Amino acid sequence: MTLRSALVRLSPLAAAVALGLTLSACSGSGLVAQRTQGYVLPEDAIAQIRPGASQDLVRVVLGSPQTTSTFGGETAWYYVETKVNQTAFGLTSVQERTVLAVYFGPDRRVTDRALYTLEDGRVFAIEQRRTGSFGEDRNFLQTLLASAL
Numbered sequence: 001m002t003l004r005s006a007l008v009r010l011s012p013l014a015a016a017v018a019l020g021l022t023l024s025a026c027s028g029s030g031l032v033a034q035r036t037q038g039y040v041l042p043e044d045a046i047a048q049i050r051p052g053a054s055q056d057l058v059r060v061v062l063g064s065p066q067t068t069s070t071f072g073g074e075t076a077w078y079y080v081e082t083k084v085n086q087t088a089f090g091l092t093s094v095q096e097r098t099v100l101a102v103y104f105g106p107d108r109r110v111t112d113r114a115l116y117t118l119e120d121g122r123v124f125a126i127e128q129r130r131t132g133s134f135g136e137d138r139n140f141l142q143t144l145l146a147s148a149l
Contacts, residue, residue, distance in 0.1 A: 034095070037082040038066060041100055046115070049102055053110045058102055065102075073106035094118070 039062070048061050058077065065077035083096040099116040138146070 031088045033086050035084060035086065037084060038080045039063070039100075041079060041081045041098055046100060046113075049100075049110060049113050051110050051112065055104060055108045058110065062100075062102075074111070075104045075108075077102045077104070097121075 041062075045061050049058055055077075062079055066080050067078040069076045069078075079100040079102075081098045081100075082094060084092045084094050086092045097118045099121075101114045101116065102110060103112040103114075105111045
């Protein structure tokens with residue numbers, strides 16, 4: 001048996017093995033990674049935040065807030081936890097989002113707290129356009145020729 005005839009007989013088998021290995025590498029478990037962005041909000045920490053608690057206690061239990069807002073004499077602190085699936089190709093999809101809002105009165109004590117999820121909000125697309133800067137619309141040669149004239 002010559003080398004050429006052995007390769008011809010082996011090539012369908014090699015193609016089947018290569019196809020099997022390729023398809024097994026594409027299994028769903030290896031392509032999607034689940035991760036948490038932002039804060040991790042444990043239930044026991046949330047339970048410690050009750051009306052009457054001070055801002056200092058909230059900061060010790062939950063840490064610094066991700067976002068704050070002040071309206072009138074009241075202040076709100078927001079802690080956001082987002083669970084996403086990310087594919088091997090860099091595409092992400094939000095699976096779960098929880099926002100803990102802690103409301104404070106003028107005396108810097110907790111008046112209320114609320115948990116919001118994706119079902120409580122509205123999903124909207126963030127605009128991806130951006131304003132160009134000076135010179136961004138010209139290439140190097142155009143810039144060089146414009147400065148020479």
